[in-house]
Amino acid sequence: MSEFEPRDEYRDLFENAPCGYLTIGSDGRITKVNATLTAWTGIEKDKFAGRRLHQFLNIAGRIYYETHIAPLLRMQGFFNEFALDFETAAGERLAVIANAAERRDGDGTLLFTAVVVIKATDRRRYERQLVDSRTELQKGLATERETAKLREQFIAVLGHDLRNPLAAISAGARILQRSGALQEHKHLRVLDMINTTVTRMSDLIDHILDFARGRLGGGITLSRDAKPLEPVLEQVVDELRTASPQRVIETTFELTERVNCDRTRIGQLLSNLIGNALTHGAADQPVRVGAKTDSGKFKLWVANAGEPIPAAAMERLFEPFFRGDVRDSRQGLGLGLHICWQIAQAHGGRLDVTSTPDETRFVFTMPLVP
Amino acid sequence: MDVEARNNVHVSGRGDRAIVFAHGFGCDQNMWRFVAPEFEGDFKVVLFDHVGAGGSDLSAYNKDKYSTLHGYADDVVEIMRELRLKDAVFVGHSVSAMIGLLASSKAPELFGRMVLVGPSPRYIDDGDYVGGFSEKQIVELLEFLEDNHMGWSVAMAPSIMGNPDRPELGEELTNSFCRTDPEIAKAFARVTFTSDNRDDLAEVTVPTLILQCSEDIIASEEVGKFVRSRIPGSEIVFLKATGHCPNLSAPAEVVSAIRAYV
Numbered sequence: 001m002s003e004f005e006p007r008d009e010y011r012d013l014f015e016n017a018p019c020g021y022l023t024i025g026s027d028g029r030i031t032k033v034n035a036t037l038t039a040w041t042g043i044e045k046d047k048f049a050g051r052r053l054h055q056f057l058n059i060a061g062r063i064y065y066e067t068h069i070a071p072l073l074r075m076q077g078f079f080n081e082f083a084l085d086f087e088t089a090a091g092e093r094l095a096v097i098a099n100a101a102e103r104r105d106g107d108g109t110l111l112f113t114a115v116v117v118i119k120a121t122d123r124r125r126y127e128r129q130l131v132d133s134r135t136e137l138q139k140g141l142a143t144e145r146e147t148a149k150l151r152e153q154f155i156a157v158l159g160h161d162l163r164n165p166l167a168a169i170s171a172g173a174r175i176l177q178r179s180g181a182l183q184e185h186k187h188l189r190v191l192d193m194i195n196t197t198v199t200r201m202s203d204l205i206d207h208i209l210d211f212a213r214g215r216l217g218g219g220i221t222l223s224r225d226a227k228p229l230e231p232v233l234e235q236v237v238d239e240l241r242t243a244s245p246q247r248v249i250e251t252t253f254e255l256t257e258r259v260n261c262d263r264t265r266i267g268q269l270l271s272n273l274i275g276n277a278l279t280h281g282a283a284d285q286p287v288r289v290g291a292k293t294d295s296g297k298f299k300l301w302v303a304n305a306g307e308p309i310p311a312a313a314m315e316r317l318f319e320p321f322f323r324g325d326v327r328d329s330r331q332g333l334g335l336g337l338h339i340c341w342q343i344a345q346a347h348g349g350r351l352d353v354t355s356t357p358d359e360t361r362f363v364f365t366m367p368l369v370p
Numbered sequence: 371m372d373v374e375a376r377n378n379v380h381v382s383g384r385g386d387r388a389i390v391f392a393h394g395f396g397c398d399q400n401m402w403r404f405v406a407p408e409f410e411g412d413f414k415v416v417l418f419d420h421v422g423a424g425g426s427d428l429s430a431y432n433k434d435k436y437s438t439l440h441g442y443a444d445d446v447v448e449i450m451r452e453l454r455l456k457d458a459v460f461v462g463h464s465v466s467a468m469i470g471l472l473a474s475s476k477a478p479e480l481f482g483r484m485v486l487v488g489p490s491p492r493y494i495d496d497g498d499y500v501g502g503f504s505e506k507q508i509v510e511l512l513e514f515l516e517d518n519h520m521g522w523s524v525a526m527a528p529s530i531m532g533n534p535d536r537p538e539l540g541e542e543l544t545n546s547f548c549r550t551d552p553e554i555a556k557a558f559a560r561v562t563f564t565s566d567n568r569d570d571l572a573e574v575t576v577p578t579l580i581l582q583c584s585e586d587i588i589a590s591e592e593v594g595k596f597v598r599s600r601i602p603g604s605e606i607v608f609l610k611a612t613g614h615c616p617n618l619s620a621p622a623e624v625v626s627a628i629r630a631y632v
Contacts, residue, residue: 028612028619052613054587059507060514062587063563066614067396067464068518068548074618075400075547083517124517131516 020096020117026110028052037117042089053115058085058093073113077102083124086117095124155212162205170198206268207335210342211320220339220346222262224370230255232263233291233300236271244278248286257293260369261347266300269343272336273302273362281360282306296368298349303361309353317353340364371430373452377418377445378425381453383410387482388455389632390416392446394464394488395562397548398424401463404621405628413459418449420466422554424547431554439465439565443472450480457482459632460576463617464488464588465562471601472567474576481576485628488614489580489597490589491567499568502590508563515556571600578604579631581624585612605631 014021020037024030033048043056054062054070061084072079078101086094100115173194176182182191210220230253241249259266270289277287281304288303309317316322318341321334340362344351349366373379380399389409391402399417406415419426420442435441446469450458460481462470467489474481493501494508578601582594591608598606607627611620 052585058510058514059503060511063503063511064514064518066586066588067394070613071397071401071615071618072548074615075397075403085514127517 019119022048022053022115022117024053024113024115026112031112040088040094040119041086056086058087061085073100073102077104083120083127084117094119095121097123151212155209158212159205159209163202166198166201166205169194173198207339210268210339211335220265220342222265222346224260224262226258226260227263228255229259229261229263229266229298230291232267233270233289236267237274237289240271240274240278247278247283249274250286250288252288252290252292254290254292255298257368259293259298259366261298261366262343265343265346269340269364270300270302272340273364276336276362277302277304277360280304280306293368298366298368299363300365301361301363303359305359308357309355309360314353314355318351373445373448376421376427376430377449378427379416379418379449379453381414381416382406383413383415385411385413387412387632388414388416388453388458389628390418390446390450390455390458390460392418392460392462392466392470393420393423394462394466395558396464398426400424400547401615401617402461405461405617405624408621408625409628416449416453416455416458420469420558421445422558423550428551428554431551433557436557437561439469439472439561439567442466442469443476446470446473447477447480450477455480459483459485459628461485461487461628462489464490464614465565467597468565468567468570471570471574471578475570475573478575483632484574484576484578485581485631486578486597487581487617487624488583488586488589488594490593491571491597491600492565493563493588494566496566499596500590500592502587502593503563511563512556512559515552515559568596568600571597572602574601574604579627580604580606581609581616581627582606583609583611583613583616586614588614607631 015035017034017036020040021032021034022030022037023032029050029052030048033045038045038048041056048056054065057065065084069079069082078099080099082098084096084098086096088094096117097120098115098117100113102113103111105111173191177191182188233253234251237249237251241247274287274289281287285305289301290303291298291300293299313322318337320338322338341351344364344366347366348370349364352363352365354361354363378399391399391406393399393401398419402417406417409415421436422428422431432441435444446460450473456479458480460470460474460483462468462484464487467486468491470481470484470486471489474484490501492499493503494505495501495503580594580598580601582589582591584591594606594608598604607630609616609620609623609627611623613619616624
């Protein structure tokens with residue numbers, strides 16, 4: 001035997017269901033409310049009867065109900081998942097989610113509308129927090145963009161202001177050199193030193209600017225074309241051969257297809273990688289450089305002999321300002337490989353490294369077309 | 371600029387006179403689905419969506435232009451000019467009552483008669499004037515809109531906007547009549563509920579009828595009477611219908627009131 005007769009059972013299900021029920025007559029006035037909803041709101045049944053649903057909502061909800069929900073209910077015969085706020089007898093807010101469906105007879109005449117109300121205090125609070133945090137994020141993003149713009153300007157100005165005095169020093173050294181005023185070997189060596197330092201300083205400024213752009217701004221920007229890449233690579237190698245006449249750089253270039261890339265950036269990448277190999281590789285062994293196009297990819301590699309890169313250092317190799325064991329003041333800022341990595345990224349490519357006692361090899365791979 | 375695509379303009383019916391239906395804040399031209407067909411026998415019936423609503427071109431939404439009701443009124447004038455309407459009947463619901471009124475001041479020759487359904491020139495109380503809401507309540511409304519995005523998500527937007535007439539989209543289309551980009555909905559709510567057009571009422575030169583419901587919490591009877599007293603020569607009809615949307619809840623009464631006037 002069940003505890004209730006079937007009729008009582010349905011009545012109990014209606015009255016004490018874990019959700020609020022109410023029915024609205026065809027005239028838009030509330031006809032029935034269950035015990036759960038009266039308990040949640042603290043509003044007696046007879047206070048509901050004959051009134052309109054929106055009268056029990058907060059003002060914002062009333063406007064919304066009248067302008068959105070009621071029309072929708074009439075147009076599609078139901079609504080689902082609306083967030084509403086009831087105002088309780090105690091003047092508090094009861095946050096709910098509501099569904100409703102119209103019941104019509106065979107002729108399509110509206111009989112009544114059934115509304116289900118589910119208490120959703122926590123969920124609504126959570127949703128509100130999501131909305132709030134999204135708003136905060138958007139504000140933050142706008143500020144970030146503004147700052148990034150300022151940064152770009154700052155970087156441009158900084159680059160300009162750092163290069164100008166350097167250009168003046170370089171020009172001064174050139175004038176002294178041409179004038180023939182300096183004859184003594186000692187003085188000429190000072191001139192050479194000035195020139196070398198200017199070049200190094202200029203490289204450092206380039207690195208800093210690239211880093212600042214890539215890391216702080218919108219990433220390294222490319223100006224791609226598909227003109228022959230090989231002359232650029234050869235020029236880079238020649239420059240480095242001139243700069244380190246005592247070292248051997250071997251090249252194998254097999255570029256059978258055009259590479260759509262920013263050639264200046266690829267040249268910079270190669271220059272950094274070779275510079276790295278010259279600094280860290282065994283001085284009595286050649287640095288081997290190769291480039292080829294194969295199966296839709298462009299590959300560029302630089303290999304050197306010498307001490308392998310320690311396993312611990314491998315992981316952080318492409319991080320900015322990583323300098324490994326600083327043995328040599330010529331090593332610079334530790335931005336070279338980071339910039340290579342960024343150039344690779346910007347080309348939709350990758351930069352890999354393997355290091356064994358026999359050989360350390362950096363390999364840059366990118367698709368021939370973006 | 372393709373005005374008809376921008377505003378999702380639909381023209382139907384036959385007749386020398388045109389009747390233009392403008393929807394209010396909340397939904398779209400579907401608000402007239404029980405009223406407009408009743409005029410197709412003897413009127414050229416024009417329906418459209420305000421930019422930002424329904425099937426309008428959302429890419430045409432311009433924050434600055436639509437930050438005042440004049441932006442919407444300019445569109446109404448453009449639509450009516452594009453369709454070469456003259457002496458048309460303009461029926462504006464809710465905020466479109468004010469939009470139509472502004473449009474009629476810009477180009478009175480386009481308008482023969484105006485019917486304003488549930489108009490309010492200002493929703494926020496001001497001294498002796500009772501608009502029905504406090505400023506704080508309107509701010510709350512703007513926040514409340516965020517709680518009901520009507521299932522809007524950017525990913526779904528193209529399918530909703532591109533295929534308003536494809537019922538096979540079924541579930542996805544639920545709530546679509548009243549669904550739009552939440553940011554636009556919020557901006558439209560702001561311009562609707564913070565506008566003050568009380569001074570514009572006296573400028574109206576087109577014969578005007580006000581349809582006033584009872585128990586309309588958005589635009590009360592007092593507000594309807596205020597509009598009637600300020601628009602020169604206007605008339606007011608009190609409907610038996612209750613609420614803010616008689617075009618949906620009591621279409622027959624609305625149709626006969628409009629017919630009696632035009």
